[in-house]
Structure formats: C-alpha cells, structure tokens
Amino acid sequence: MLNSLIVGVVLLNVLAAALVVARAPVYRTRLYRPMLLNLVLSAAPLVVLGLAVVVLLPLLVVGTPRPVVWGIAGALGLVWLLLLPNSGYLITELNLNHRRAGERVPEWYDVLLVLSLAMAGVATTVLNVFLVVLLGLLATGDDSAAALAQPWARAVETVLLVLVAFGIYLGRHVRLNSWDVRHPRHLVRKVVGHLRSRGAMGNALGFTLVGALFLGLMYLVMIGPVVTGLVEVERLRG
Template identity: 55%
Template sequence: MLDSLIVGVLGMDVFAVVLVVARSVAFRTRLYRPMLLNVALCAAPLLVLLVGWGAALVVRVAGAPAWAMWAVAGVTMLVWVLLLPNAGYLVTELNLSHRREGDGVPMWFDVALVISLAMAGVLTTVINVFTLHAGYAILRHGDHAVGLQTADGRVLVAVLLLLVSLGMYLGRYLRLNSWDVTHPGALLRKLHAHVVTERHAGALVGFCLTHTVFLALMYVVVVGPVISGLVALER
C-alpha cells in the first residue's frame, strides 16, 4: 500500500511536468516556467524532511550528544513547515491564469494540465503530512500502527493542514514566499494591511477553512486505507 502511494504521488508529479513541457512543444507556445518552479518547490518539503531526518540519525549514530540530534531535527522541522505550503499551492493553478488570448492551446488540454498540477500538490501535501504523522506516532506511541489512529495524531494532522492552507493563501493573495519569514516586520505589515486595512479577514478565514476541510478529506481518502491496512496487518 505504501509503495503504491509513493509511486502514485511521484507519477502524478512527473505527469504534471510532462504536460507543462508538452504544452509548449505541441502547441508552439511559450514554456510556462513558473509551473515548473512550483512543481520543484512542491517536492522540496519531503526532500528536506528525509534528508534532515537522515542527518539527525547520522549525528546520533556517530555518538554526538542527544541535543545535537534534536537540534538537527528541530531545524529540519522548521524548514519543512515553512516549505510545506508550496506543495498545496499547486491547487491554486486551477484559476487558469496562465492562458493567453490566441495561444492556440485547447481548453481540454489546459484543464487536464491544471487538474494534474492540483492533484500533484494535494497528493504531495498528503504524503508529507503522513510522513510526519507516522514519525510522531512512533515517537509518541511506539512502533505500533494503532498509534496512527490516536486523537493527538489527528489534531497534529489538522493543525498542519490548516497551516498549509494559510500558507497557500499568503502565497496566492499576498504574493509571499517561504523565505519572507526572514523579514518578519515586512511580513506582518503586509498581513496587517491585507486583513485590517483592506478588510480581507473574511476571505482569509473562508479560504483557510475551505481548503483545510478539502485537504483533510483527501487525507482521509488517501491515507485512511493505508492506516487501516497497517493496523489490520499488525493484528
């Protein structure tokens, strides 16, 4: 089941890239590079998570103090959380903003393209959150699949998906990037102006709630059977 999940997510990412490139070649139109960049950023969180956890394990095995391992793990988690909304952000490509008058690309192709991008973003978000969910369950409840069904793990998943939705909104409507946290003053001023001065608080809350519920339902659909299967195998 896990193999199928990983292969399916990777396959969707690759298929989305192929469609972006094929659009340019087949219809002799410009290559929409922002989409390719977004797919690369979509894959970045999971790569950071795996490399960071691997580095933490190497530090531990090398005999370094426990605090060194936790420091590496902590930095990894911080970077991962900041990058994670880049995966879900692909959902916002559904607005078809890349289309131009007279570019000759049929609507059916672009519909397939943006749906593939959106699904790549959703599935990559799901597998990222599941990876952390599994790691948390092992640390908190031991190496037992039933630990994936606890209430605290579900709360963790919900919080992560809410943060993803918030990051998606900030990226699409305030044009903020993960690295803008290095300028917290400017970030807070932009957010204050958007929410208070321009009175978009309702839009922000509505967007976050809607997308959190959507991502949560997708998590249940995709990860739910995997967890149930792991629990059944353990029994």
Template identity: 40%
Template sequence: MGALVDLIAVVLLNAYAAVLIVLRSRVYGAALYRPMLVNVALSFVPVVGALVAVAGLLFLAPVLSALAGQLRGGVPFILWAYLVVATLLWLLFFPNAIYLITELNFSHRAANDEVPLWFDIIHTLTLTLSGIANAIASLLIVQAEFIVLIADPSGGAGAPAFSWFFAGAVIVLGAFGVYLGRYLRVNSWDVKHPASLARKLVNHLREPGRALEVGGLVLSHAVLVALVYVPVFTLFYRASFA
C-alpha cells in the first residue's frame, strides 16, 4: 500500500508541474513554453518503462514456468534476454528524468517578463523535483526487481552490493545523458544512428575544455542524484524486505 501511495505522489508531482506551466501562460499572458511540457512527459517515461518491465516479467514468469518442461534450459535464457532488452530500453530514457535539473537556469524568462519571479521559482523547482522523483522511482523499481530475481532480499543484511553497483552505473550514465541532451542536443532515439552520434561526441570533446566540462557536469549531477537516491532506496528496502 505504501508503494502505491508513493507512486501516486510522484504522478501528482508531475501533474502539478504541468499545471504550473499552463497556468503561467493562462494567468500572466506569457507564451506557453511547450518544450517544458514535452520534457515533463519525457521525464515520466522511465517510470512507465520500469512499471511495464515489471508487469511483463510478472506475465512472463508463469508462462515460462508452464513451458519449462518443454524448453528445458531455454527458460533462463529467455528470461534474462527479456530483462536485458527491457533494462536497456528503460536506460535510454532514464536521462530524461534528471535532465529537468537543468531547467533551473530560467532560460524561459524574458527581460520584460511580467511573470513574477516567485512564480517561476516555484514552477521550475516543481519541474526539477518531478524529474528527480521520476528518476528515483524508476531506478528504485528496477533495482528492486534485480534484487528479487538474483538474491534473497529476506536475509536482512541490506541491499546486495551488485545492486548498488548497478544503481551507481545507471546514475552516472544518466548524468552523462543529461550532458549529451543539454550541450549536444541529443535525444534518446538518436541511438538509432550510433556512428553519427559517436562522431558528434568525439568532435565535441576535441574542443578545448570540453572534457573537463563533461567531467564536472557528470560528477555534480551524479552526486546530487545519489545523495537523494541512496537514503530513499535504503528506507524502501528496509520497509519492504527487512
């Protein structure tokens, strides 16, 4: 029940962020900043992806169990193939969640903007918090899924080390994805053209100071997300499996 309440809270936070974006236009007569609405929707995709992956696993497990006698050794392979593909698809969209941290630059404000600063502070802060909440919720679901499948969570010894390595890698890769999105204007679906993406990244990193810039953004974003995520997941793990 507690997990459902938490999920509802995350959904409401996203809805509130979207409502504030629309109210900014309706109340103060400012132009509707559509990119923010798109970013809210993209930010919630990892949560949906994580839930769909778990739902698919719950459906797949009994089906494979029923076919175990016929497939023999093929069951584990099919299960892990599904998990790998589902996780990679989820990972492609994970950076969209923490990308919303970068919206705190107030780039949507004009010099003669009549929108009060206090409104934009609340509006962009809500947007950022919704992205962080989406990232935490989706990663929590995926990390817990792997723990249940690989280890015995009822042992009471805390989350297994491998799951923390997984979460850490995802957070770092997500932060790198934020850099690609903000500075190279890369989207998740651009992985369809890996050669072009690689050339664009290499040419970008050859510019003076870019490597240091990448390291600074990735490190700062990863630390921020980790400092929020680790205690949240620890509390969830203790409440669910201890």
C-alpha cells in the first residue's frame, strides 16, 4: 500500500519531467528550464528525508548519545521544512505563461504538462508530510498504525500544510527562495514590507488558508485510504 503510494508519486514526477524535456525536440522549440529546476527543487525534501534515514540509523545502531542524534535530526528537519514549500510551489505552474507566439506546441500538450507538474507537486508534498509523521512515530517507539489516526498526528499534518501554503505564497508573491534564510534580516524586512502593502495581509491569509485546505483535502484523498488500510491490517493481525 505504502509502496504503491511512493511509486505513484515517483512516476508522476517522471511523467512531468518527461513532458517538459520532450516538448523541445518534438515540437522544435526551446527547453523551458525553469520547470525542470522547479521539479528538482520539488524532489529535494524527499532527498533530505532519505539522507536523514541513512545518517541517523547507523548512529542509533552504534549507540550514539541521544542528544547528538536529536541535534542532527533537528538540523536535517529544519532543512527539510525550509525546502518543503518547493514541492507545493509546482501548483503555481498551473498556467500557460510559458507558451510563446509562433510555437507549434498543441494546447492539449501544454495543458497536460502543467497539470502533471501541479499534481506532481501536490503528491510530493503529501508524501513528504506523511513520511515525516511516520518517521516521527518510529522515532518515539510507537510503530502502531492506529497512531497515524491520532489527534496529535492530525495536528502535525495541519501545521505542516499551513506552513507549506504560506511558503508557497512567499515564493510566488514575495519571490523568496528557501536559501534566502541565509540572510534572515533581509528576509524579515522583505516579508514585513510586503505584508504592510495595501491588501497584502488579506491576500496572504486567504491564500494560506485556502491553499492549506486544498492540500489537506488532497492529503485526505491520498493518505486517508492508506491509513485506513494499515489500521485494518493491524486489527486483523492482532
């Protein structure tokens, strides 16, 4: 069940990348590189999660002191959280702004292209959040499927999706990148300056709430059946 989810998300990203790359030689037009860059950035949080598992598991096996392990986990977790909005950011590609006059690319191709990009971003975001909740359960020693349906898990998922939605807003409307955190003063000034402009606070709040609701519904559609299935399998085995 979980394997199917992961494979499906990976293949959706592969499809999106293939459509972006194939567009240039098939229709003899330019390669739209920003889309490929955004796809790479979208996958970055999953890479960080994989790195966390590769780094932390051996440390736990050899008996590394817990404070050291949690310190490394916290640092990797912060990097993951800063990169996570890049996955959801792909929903902002859901337009045809990349089309240029004189191109022979059929509209149906570009519609499927941007739709694949957007859905790949949503699916990757959902998978990231679910895997973090799953890893959090394993880290606390609770490996029961029923824990995935507990209120605290729902609270973590909600907070993460709200942060993702706000991060997408900052990326699209304030033109911030994850690595801008290297200059915190400039970042804060830019965000505060933007939010003080006329109507910006309402737009930011509206986008964040509606965006989080959308991602939450997609999370329910994709992860809900997985959690229900895991709980049922656990019940039958118990």
